[in-house]
Amino acid sequence: NPFGILYNPISICSGLSWIASGKEFTKNDLIRHNGFWHSWYHHGSYSHPDGKQCLARINDKLHETKQFFSECNYLIITYGTAYVFEHIASGLIVSNCHKIPSNQFKRHRLSIRDIENNIWNTITLAKSTSPSIKIIFSISPIRHLKDGMAENQLSKSALIVALHNVIKDNDSCFYFPAYEIMMDDLRDYRFYETDLTHPNQMAVDYIWEIFSASWLSEKCKLIIEDISRLNKARAHKSLFPGSNKQKEFIQKQLHIVDKLKKKYPHIDFSKDIDYFKNAITEN
Numbered sequence: 001n002p003f004g005i006l007y008n009p010i011s012i013c014s015g016l017s018w019i020a021s022g023k024e025f026t027k028n029d030l031i032r033h034n035g036f037w038h039s040w041y042h043h044g045s046y047s048h049p050d051g052k053q054c055l056a057r058i059n060d061k062l063h064e065t066k067q068f069f070s071e072c073n074y075l076i077i078t079y080g081t082a083y084v085f086e087h088i089a090s091g092l093i094v095s096n097c098h099k100i101p102s103n104q105f106k107r108h109r110l111s112i113r114d115i116e117n118n119i120w121n122t123i124t125l126a127k128s129t130s131p132s133i134k135i136i137f138s139i140s141p142i143r144h145l146k147d148g149m150a151e152n153q154l155s156k157s158a159l160i161v162a163l164h165n166v167i168k169d170n171d172s173c174f175y176f177p178a179y180e181i182m183m184d185d186l187r188d189y190r191f192y193e194t195d196l197t198h199p200n201q202m203a204v205d206y207i208w209e210i211f212s213a214s215w216l217s218e219k220c221k222l223i224i225e226d227i228s229r230l231n232k233a234r235a236h237k238s239l240f241p242g243s244n245k246q247k248e249f250i251q252k253q254l255h256i257v258d259k260l261k262k263k264y265p266h267i268d269f270s271k272d273i274d275y276f277k278n279a280i281t282e283n
Contacts, residue, residue, distance in 0.1 A: 004043020
């Protein structure tokens with residue numbers, strides 16, 4: 001995602017519009033606040049004290065995504081909230097307020113019709129860039145409790161109704177019930193972090209297991225197993241750094257990476273190779 005985290009249907013649709021158009025961001029699309037340049041469309045991780053650096057980050061990622069998107073078979077979109085913040089002076093629905101004073105924004109909940117229109121436009125934009133793409137939609141199970149308990153339920157309900165209205169007769173669109181699994185299957189606070197808002201790792205693993213069973217091929221699952229073992233090896237901390245046993249372990253991993261390169265030629269293992277080679281040098 002070249003915009004960072006996006007929550008509402010309008011921001012997600014705007015992001016797809018920028019990708020599909022091939023346009024670049026210019027300095028006129030940025031605002032300056034507290035010594036940083038920001039984009040209304042982007043997460044704060046793209047902000048920078050230097051406007052040129054900010055634009056370079058944004059446009060480099062946008063070009064990379066445009067190329068990647070044209071080759072995608074699947075797009076996964078998760079809606080988090082039906083509430084939006086409108087910048088009063090410009091009339092823009094912003095993706096991030098960047099801690100600018102709240103009196104510069106109007107906050108309101110989108111109507112079901114507005115949500116439906118933005119979902120339709122999102123599907124159209126995605127297909128204009130990658131005609132054969134399939135889209136998996138879901139609703140985030142993370143509660144937006146700052147909106148209020150009742151308001152959060154209204155928001156999630158509006159998203160669910162609008163989404164099902166749009167995709168019910170669309171063969172290229174699918175729904176994964178992440179929200180429903182969390183609310184109805186894991187209906188216990190032991191599946192939440194201490195903030196009682198975010199699903200904990202046990203819940204994430206459970207939902208991922210159901211998603212994997214629903215959407216991933218057996219071949220894909222085998223690839224994930226191989227990569228997971230490699231990631232665990234990279235995370236391994238030796239009790240005796242520099243020992244012969246540690247060096248043997250690293251050499252073994254390089255041998256495994258070499259086999260994986262041949263097994264999966266479409267995967268780039270260069271960072272793994274560099275990591276283990278550097279580990280040998282350091283030890």
